[in-house]
Amino acid sequence: GENVEQHPSTLSVQEGDSAVIKCTYSDSASNYFPWYKQELGKRPQLIIDIRSNVGEKKDQRIAVTLNKTAKHFSLHITETQPEDSAVYFCAASMESGGNQFYFGTGTSLTVIP
């Protein structure tokens, strides 16, 4: 099955700096890669996603890049703010696999004011 790895597990940045979280996946059939932000005790919320036919997608301060050949994708947060502090999960999914989502291990991001 699919195996998703995520790095780093913890990340601290100064407010205003950028944060980058990286994920790799193993199954080349995966074609959808969402990123979720989870605040303490709450359900994960989708913040951005990318499909395999696109190399990059941006939404204001958040961007995601995908390298299909290398099977890795990254989340970029620019001009970080304290409210960006949360746990971020990447995931991989494939339509042919019944839409199961395989999650990365999570990155705890702390933005220091």
Place this chain on the structure above:
Amino acid sequence: GAVVSQHPSWVICKSGTSVKIECRSLDFQATTMFWYRQFPKQSLMLMATSNEGSKATYEQGVEKDKFLINHASLTLSTLTVTSAHPEDSSFYICIIPRRVTEAFFGQGTRLTVV
């Protein structure tokens, strides 16, 4: 409004008792629902795939007799933790996919077994 409703949001039970968690799709019919478990400071781990009208598919290492899943209708799946023990204490979340690019999360259920 909410697309998925999961109940209860938290529950405390005594060791040896059973707990039922419900996951409801409010806006669309769902033939498939996923049950995940999340331990503190860890990722979401797929436990099983709930299939309407058929048996659930369990991930390796998940005891099907302990985690009973029933998906009797297109809008409801239930997860029953039988004979719960403290090590079953966790955050359980259902996820309902609608399309490849759409997945709706339940609110999650924090289970504490004492």
